[in-house]
Structures are given as C-alpha cells and as structure tokens.
Amino acid sequence: MTTTVRPSSPIGHVAVIIPTYNELANLENIVARARGAAPAADILVVDDNSPDGTGELADKLAAGDDHIRVLHRSAKAGLGAAYIAGFGWALERGYGTLVEMDADGSHDPADLPRLLSALETADLVVGSRWVPGGVVVNWPRSREVLSRGANTYARLMLGIEVHDATGGYRAYRADTLRAIGLEQVQSQGYCFQVDLTLRTVNAGLVVREVPITFTDRTIGASKMSRTVVFEAFWRVAQWGIGQRLHRSRTAAPVPDQTTQIKSQ
Ligand SMILES: Nc1nc2c(ncn2[C@@H]2O[C@H](COP(=O)(O)OP(=O)(O)O)[C@@H](O)[C@H]2O)c(=O)[nH]1
Ligand SMILES: [Mg+2]
Numbered sequence: 424m425t426t427t428v429r430p431s432s433p434i435g436h437v438a439v440i441i442p443t444y445n446e447l448a449n450l451e452n453i454v455a456r457a458r459g460a461a462p463a464a465d466i467l468v469v470d471d472n473s474p475d476g477t478g479e480l481a482d483k484l485a486a487g488d489d490h491i492r493v494l495h496r497s498a499k500a501g502l503g504a505a506y507i508a509g510f511g512w513a514l515e516r517g518y519g520t521l522v523e524m525d526a527d528g529s530h531d532p533a534d535l536p537r538l539l540s541a542l543e544t545a546d547l548v549v550g551s552r553w554v555p556g557g558v559v560v561n562w563p564r565s566r567e568v569l570s571r572g573a574n575t576y577a578r579l580m581l582g583i584e585v586h587d588a589t590g591g592y593r594a595y596r597a598d599t600l601r602a603i604g605l606e607q608v609q610s611q612g613y614c615f616q617v618d619l620t621l622r623t624v625n626a627g628l629v630v631r632e633v634p635i636t637f638t639d640r641t642i643g644a645s646k647m648s649r650t651v652v653f654e655a656f657w658r659v660a661q662w663g664i665g666q667r668l669h670r671s672r673t674a675a676p677v678p679d680q681t682t683q684i685k686s687q
Contacts, residue, residue, distance in 0.1 A: 429629040431543045434596065435519015437464035439535070442505035446526040447475040448642045454484055454491060456532040457524065461539065465518070467492045468526075469509040471499040477526075502591075502646075503615030507608060510600055522594045527640035530592035534635050538594045546599040546628035549585060549620070550592035556634030557587070563639070566647075573655060577617050580663030585630055588620040589613055589655075592635055595623075602626050612651035614658045621662060 439457050443450060450468070457466055468485075470478035470493065478495050485491040494512050496505065506523060513521050520542060524530045534550060541548040551557050553574055559567055570589060577588045591613070603622035610618040623630055 429544050429546065433519070434539060434542050434594075436517070437461060437520045437522060437539065437594075438467050438509075438513040438516075438518040439464050439522040439524055440467045440469060440506065440509035440513065441524050441526050442502055442509065443468055443470045443473060443477045443481070443526045444499055444646060445473045445475045445477060446643055447473070447477045447480060449526050449528060449640070450477055450480055451484065453524070453526050453528060453532065457535065458488070458490060460532040460535040462490075464522070464535075465490045465492060467494060467509055467512060469494045469496065469505045469512075471496045471505060501611030501615075502613065503608065503610045503618075506615060507605060510595075510605060514597055514600060517597075519597050520594055521597060521600060523591055525591055527643060529637050529640055531636060531638070534592070534633075537633055538592070541631050541633050542594045542596065544629070545631040546596050547620070547623045547630045548594045549587055549590050549630060549632045550635035550637075551585075551587035551590055551632035552635065552637045553586040554632050554634050558634075558636040559639075560636060561639040561641075562637070566639070569652070573652075576656075577659050580659050581617075581621055581666060582663075583621060583624050585620050585624070586632060588617045590635075590637075591616055592637075595619075599623055599626075599628055602628065610654070610658060612654050613647070614651075614655035617655065617659060618662075 441453065454466055468481040470481055472478060481493040485493050494508060496508060510521055538548050538550055552559050573589050574587060603626050608618055
C-alpha cells in the first residue's frame with residue numbers, strides 16, 4: 424500500500440535487528456542467511472538472557488564476524504521492549520535503516536533485498552502476508568484465523584489501510600523512528616507492530632506493503648500467549664477510541680445552515 428508518492432532517496436547503512444528468546448537451534452542459521460542476503464548490512468541480536476544459551480552463541484558468532492553485534496538484556500521483557508532497545512542502539516550508531524526480523528526462520532532473509540529496495544520510496548516497508556502474492560506456509564489454522572482477525576480488527580478500529588499491521592518483518596528508515604515518539608511506546612508484545620504502524624501513518628509518512636512468504640517455525644516454541652493477545656485487543660480498542668475522539672474534536676465545523684440561508 425502506498426499512501427502518497429515519496430521521492431526515491433538512499434537508505435543508508437542497514438542494521439538487521441533479531442530479537443531472541445530461547446532460539447539456540449535457530450540463531451546460527453538465520454544469521455548466516457541474513458549475512459548472505461545482505462552482505463553489507465550489520466546484524467544485531469537482542470537477547471533477553473535466554474536460559475538455553477542463545478546469548479552465548481550470539482557472542483561466539485559475533486567474535487568471528489565484524490558484521491554481527493549482540494545486545495544482552497537482563498531478563499525477558501517482551502518483543503516490543505527488545506526492539507526499542509535494539510532501535511536505540513542502532514540510532515545512536517548512525518544506521519540509516521533498521522530492519523525487524525524474527526530468529527525462527529518465519530521471515531525469509533532472501534526477501535531482504537526486496538524490502539530494502541521498496542524502502543527507497545517509502546518511510547516504512549511492511550513484509551505482508553495479507554496482500555496479493557503474500558503466502559503463509561504451515562501455519563496452524565488457528566494462528567491464521569487469529570492473524571487475519573487481528574488485522575481486520577486493527578484496520579476497522581484504527582481506520583488504517585495497512586493489511587498486515589501485526590507483521591514483524593519490516594524495514595524502517597531511521598528518520599521514521601525518530602519522528603514517531605518511540606520513547607512513549609508502551610506496547611510489549613505483538614501489538615508493538617500495530618502501535619508503530621499507527622504512529623507512522625499518523626505522522627503522515629509513507630507505508631508500503633510488499634508480499635512475503637511466511638513459514639511457521641520448525642524448531643523451538645512460539646512465545647505467543649493469551650496475555651499478548653489481550654494486550655493487543657485492549658490497546659487497539661483504546662487507540663481506536665482515542666483516534667475517533669481526536670478526529671471529532673479537530674474536524675472542520677459543520678457549516679451552520681441557518682447562517683448560510685440568511686446570507687444568500
Ligand atoms: N529478546 C526477546 N525476544 C523475544 C521475546 N519474545 C519473543 N521474542 C523473539 O521474537 C521473535 C518472534 O517470536 P515468536 O515466538 O516466533 O512469535 P510467533 O512467530 O508470533 O509465534 C523470535 O525471534 C523470538 O525469539 C522477548 O521477550 N524478548
Ligand atoms: Mg515465530
């Protein structure tokens with residue numbers, strides 16, 4: 424989806440941020456594939472002190488490759504918090520583009536070049552499962568229904584046109600993240616993605632969706648939980664109500680018909 428045309432401009436140095444919690448069996452493979460797909464990019468692993476030793480493996484990989492960096496956090500604090508920390512790290516270091524990518528192989532690193540080239544004419548590119556050409560492989564029917572439902576709910580509640588606002592494979596320009604008030608973001612779980620999408624749209628920036636093939640993880644366990652779903656449900660409802668109140672307060676006044684008739 425393109426809301427407006429944006430002139431093409433360079434996207435700068437790329438940081439691919441990969442949050443991890445217990446991804447020991449997935450990390451080496453995903454990092455190697457990301458390195459191969461975008462050799463000039465740096466990879467930042469943000470690990471929340473995974474009990475399975477993912478953080479130690481990340482350090483080992485980083486020791487052998489200057490393009491791999493690791494941010495260690497003390498305890499599991501949710502996907503949103505991990506990304507905020509990763510974004511802060513990359514913004515401080517002057518990267519022009521910040522990519523979000525899961526560690527479990529659901530996001531194919533081979534799609535990276537397409538996301539990055541779409542960003543040349545956008546402020547945010549969302550890898551989308553729910554636009555024509557988007558594909559979901561091996562996802563349990565229940566997860567597909569949840570994702571489709573959550574996206575329809577978000578579109579209706581928030582009045583945005585993005586079809587995969589919950590999608591977590593995306594590329595931001597650094598300037599986009601500087602413009603949307605990251606320091607006020609409180610979303611912890613998956614509604615973090617919706618939160619940042621809404622902020623980007625409301626800032627008048629250009630969001631493009633490019634179709635991706637999303638494949639369910641084959642190794643390790645999902646961190647999706649009921650708490651995460653409820654958080655998203657309530658926060659999206661609150662934002663939707665907030666948007667409507669704001670629009671009704673700032674809407675152009677309805678012309679006063681009696682005055683118009685009198686003045687004719
Ligand atoms: N650092 C960090 N990473 C997390 C946390 N929760 C999930 N992740 C990572 O976020 C990515 C997506 O999570 P996943 O469990 O695959 O979610 P699903 O694909 O929606 O089932 C994976 O790389 C996880 O390891 C967290 O609390 N902290
Ligand atoms: Mg996953």
